Amino acid sequence: xxxxxxxxxxxPAGVLLVVFLxxxxxxxxxxxxxxxxxxxxxxxxxxxxxxxxxxxxxxYVKQALNTMLIGAVTTLATLVIGLPVAFxxxxxxxxxxxxxxGIVLSPLLVGIVIRSYxxxxxxxxxxxxxxxxxxxxxxxxxxxxxxxxxxIVIALTHxxxxxxxxxxxxxxxxxDPSVGSAARSLGAKRPTVIRRVLLPLAMPxxxxxxxxxxxxxxxxxxxxxxxxxxxxxxxxxxxxxxxIDTFQWPFGAALALTLSVLGGGSVLIFARLTRxxxx
Amino acid sequence: MTExxxxxxxxxxxxxxxxxxxxxxxxxxxxxxxxxxxxxxxxTTTLKMLAGFEDVTSGEIAFDGEDVGRxxxxxxxxxxxxxxxxxxxxxxxxxxxxxxxxxxxVSKAEIKRRVQATLEMVQLDHLADRYPAQLSGGxxxxxxxxxxxxxxxxxxxxDEPLANLDAKLREEMRVFIRDLQKRVGITTVYVTHDQxxxxxxxxxxxxxxxxHIAQAGxxxxxxxxxxxxxxxxxxxxxxxxxxxxxxxxxGHAATPFGPVPVTAPGVGETVTLALRPEAIDIxxxxxxxxxxxxxxxxxxxAIVDYTLRFADGTAMEVKTIPRHPFATGDAVSLSxxxxxxxxxxxxx
Ligand SMILES: Nc1ncnc2c1ncn2[C@@H]1O[C@H](COP(=O)(O)OP(=O)(O)O)[C@@H](O)[C@H]1O
Ligand SMILES: [Mg+2]
Numbered sequence: 267x268x269x270x271x272x273x274x275x276x277x278p279a280g281v282l283l284v285v286f287l288x289x290x291x292x293x294x295x296x297x298x299x300x301x302x303x304x305x306x307x308x309x310x311x312x313x314x315x316x317x318x319x320x321x322x323x324x325x326y327v328k329q330a331l332n333t334m335l336i337g338a339v340t341t342l343a344t345l346v347i348g349l350p351v352a353f354x355x356x357x358x359x360x361x362x363x364x365x366x367x368g369i370v371l372s373p374l375l376v377g378i379v380i381r382s383y384x385x386x387x388x389x390x391x392x393x394x395x396x397x398x399x400x401x402x403x404x405x406x407x408x409x410x411x412x413x414x415x416x417x418i419v420i421a422l423t424h425x426x427x428x429x430x431x432x433x434x435x436x437x438x439x440x441x442d443p444s445v446g447s448a449a450r451s452l453g454a455k456r457p458t459v460i461r462r463v464l465l466p467l468a469m470p471x472x473x474x475x476x477x478x479x480x481x482x483x484x485x486x487x488x489x490x491x492x493x494x495x496x497x498x499x500x501x502x503x504x505x506x507x508x509x510i511d512t513f514q515w516p517f518g519a520a521l522a523l524t525l526s527v528l529g530g531g532s533v534l535i536f537a538r539l540t541r542x543x544x545x
Numbered sequence: 546m547t548e549x550x551x552x553x554x555x556x557x558x559x560x561x562x563x564x565x566x567x568x569x570x571x572x573x574x575x576x577x578x579x580x581x582x583x584x585x586x587x588x589t590t591t592l593k594m595l596a597g598f599e600d601v602t603s604g605e606i607a608f609d610g611e612d613v614g615r616x617x618x619x620x621x622x623x624x625x626x627x628x629x630x631x632x633x634x635x636x637x638x639x640x641x642x643x644x645x646x647x648x649x650x651v652s653k654a655e656i657k658r659r660v661q662a663t664l665e666m667v668q669l670d671h672l673a674d675r676y677p678a679q680l681s682g683g684x685x686x687x688x689x690x691x692x693x694x695x696x697x698x699x700x701x702x703x704d705e706p707l708a709n710l711d712a713k714l715r716e717e718m719r720v721f722i723r724d725l726q727k728r729v730g731i732t733t734v735y736v737t738h739d740q741x742x743x744x745x746x747x748x749x750x751x752x753x754x755x756x757h758i759a760q761a762g763x764x765x766x767x768x769x770x771x772x773x774x775x776x777x778x779x780x781x782x783x784x785x786x787x788x789x790x791x792x793x794x795x796g797h798a799a800t801p802f803g804p805v806p807v808t809a810p811g812v813g814e815t816v817t818l819a820l821r822p823e824a825i826d827i828x829x830x831x832x833x834x835x836x837x838x839x840x841x842x843x844x845x846x847a848i849v850d851y852t853l854r855f856a857d858g859t860a861m862e863v864k865t866i867p868r869h870p871f872a873t874g875d876a877v878s879l880s881x882x883x884x885x886x887x888x889x890x891x892x893x
Contacts, residue, residue, distance in 0.1 A: 444631040450618040451625040453648035544676040
């Protein structure tokens with residue numbers, strides 16, 4: 267294909283990307299360095315005051331670290347739950363495949379608000395879990411499951427599980443079954459085959475799954491807002507508060523940018539640590 | 546050095562007809578044995594049972610007289626080479642070779658020494674730190690063979706190891722594998738559907754059809770004294786002659802070349818005879834022999850294939866070095882040493 271044709275074919279997607287992705291990013295980036303405005307999104311002049319305010323205030327730093335912790339723990343939880351599920355789903359002799367795929371995807375089939383309210387019904391002080399435990403006499407007071415980091419992690423783990431399972435499953439399905447047989451013929455027992463051969467070969471899927479879930483968890487808004495309520499706020503929730511409630515666009519933009527840098531940096535470090543030389 | 550014995554070995558996959566049907570076979574220690582047969586005849590299944598990857602439905606597998614039917618694959622001490630090599634993509638050549646020794650808890654220094662020895666044996670010392678994806682097909686194949694041999698297994702199993710290589714490399718690898726096997730002296734079972742591979746490499750060729758052993762013997766024996774028409778046809782070109790008993794010479798069948806002694810069926814019935822195309826001599830018309838007409842000539846340099854027709858309408862293939870420039874339509878004279886005829890068993 268000629269260069270010209272290639273260019274023309276890429277043009278619509280290119281325009282779409284620039285208008286709806288690049289421009290907003292650039293705009294957030296710029297406004298993070300502006301003075302606050304009076305009735306306008308931002309005022310005259312450039313400043314780094316927004317960042318010094320964030321970094322100088324333990325409240326925001328702690329919140330960002332807690333947000334990162336939520337992302338990391340959610341990633342870990344989806345990995346621990348998702349890994350065995352993905353390996354089972356990848357078996358070529360799996361029966362009722364369609365049904366299992368449906369179950370795995372089910373968290374994504376329910377609207378985000380409804381799903382989050384579902385979790386408040388389960389996790390609340392008078393929710394299903396606490397009430398059941400109390401009726402069985404296992405606890406006296408309610409377990410704190412709502413309005414805290416734990417509740418947010420539980421709800422996020424639920425919804426992002428498919429994003430961990432699907433890439434791992436697809437990586438495992440791509441492994442040549444005779445590689446496992448070869449390992450056994452060389453004397454490896456089942457656990458060793460998994461540890462030395464199957465897990466390393468599933469690494470590309472594990473890596474994608476972890477990055478996906480971490481990034482999604484870091485930037486999620488509705489679930490942390492509904493489950494965390496007023497007591498525990500993630501950085502994403504505070505960004506929206508700053509922009510919508512108090513109309514501090516430059517400060518919100520700076521917060522958002524800080525979170526992006528932290529998240530992007532973590533992803534880079536993670537990718538570097540899990541780099542596969544054989545790919 | 547391990548002697549392998551299969552006794553009425555059978556495999557039935559869930560609900561189907563037997564993939565391997567009561568195979569009995571003795572493999573003497575140190576021999577190179579080929580399982581030869583068309584796709585789907587049960588070669589791979591037999592190999593998988595030997596390796597321990599598939600359960601045995603019934604029958605026995607014994608290594609040196611010891612029943613290994615219930616021994617799991619990882620404890621069976623076999624070296625296996627797969628058609629697609631099945632190298633560990635995330636390990637270098639060196640790490641691939643070391644894997645089996647690590648499983649055996651061999652000391653670091655000893656692993657290093659033996660991996661180096663294997664690298665030299667399969668001529669890959671210059672590629673020790675490459676990943677499989679960075680190797681050619683032939684090199685990957687040599688890693689696979691080396692990996693199977695470093696553990697010094699009791700037997701070596703290979704499943705169509707050359708099927709993915711191009712023709713020239715395939716011939717090189719045949720010689721390479723055969724030489725290596727002789728040097729190491731390991732009992733080897735080699736699965737192939739390529740008769741040339743089986744014939745050139747093996748001490749013993751086992752021809753399989755449909756889960757059964759049709760015939761087992763030395764390559765020469767299989768080629769020169771095939772038991773059935775199917776075996777005769779699978780290991781090379783063959784003329785099959787449905788010959789009536791000769792009323793003039795009792796105990797002989799009548800062929801275009803004269804009466805051939807056979808173990809006679811009842812009078813009036815026919816026997817099936819096999820005659821290899823290269824057993825027939827072809828000379829210009831007028832020479833002593835049976836007259837025939839040339840119907841087709843396929844010249845390929847070193848040899849030439851003729852399709853000939855006798856006066857009675859039967860056709861015959863002849864393969865010979867191109868001595869005379871015969872052309873289509875020429876009248877010729879055919880002669881044959883009658884001892885080259887083989888009487889075949891009936892297949893029911
Ligand atoms: N896992 C399996 N499940 C069911 N049938 C199988 C399986 N593997 C092989 N078969 C059947 O068993 C027969 C022999 O197969 P195989 O041993 O692979 O033949 P070959 O290696 O000689 O081509 C074939 O009919 C094949 O379809
Ligand atoms: Mg096969």
